[in-house]
Amino acid sequence: MNVEDFGIRIRKAREQLGLSQQQLGDLLGRDQVTISGYESGRTRVLAVDLPTLAEAFHVPILYFFDDHLSADDIDPVLAKELNKLPDMQYKRIALKLIRAVAEEATES
DSSP states (O other): OOHHHHHHHHHHHHHHTTOOHHHHHHHHTOOHHHHHHHHHTSSOOOGGGHHHHHHHHTSOGGGGTGGGOOHHHHHHHHHHHHHHSSSHHHHHHHHHHHHHHHHHHHHO
């Protein structure tokens, strides 16, 4: 993902939460100018800041990279997300949904 696309994801997530650039900056310990730079692609987000950014947006770090997941990445991502579900009932529902989608995709 290029820097501009990354910035677009940051801006969309910020706007979905109804935060200003200043408010997001306050959450991250950065100033508004830095947040503006992230969103415009002028400033790269440091890898060490990704967990804080993801936490502020209430998203997994992979939110910023989902378009670029390889086949090898999918299984661990699914397992991690399934493990977040509170009990087996929800996990079974999620698996049924995945199986139904897979079946539909193979029939098409």
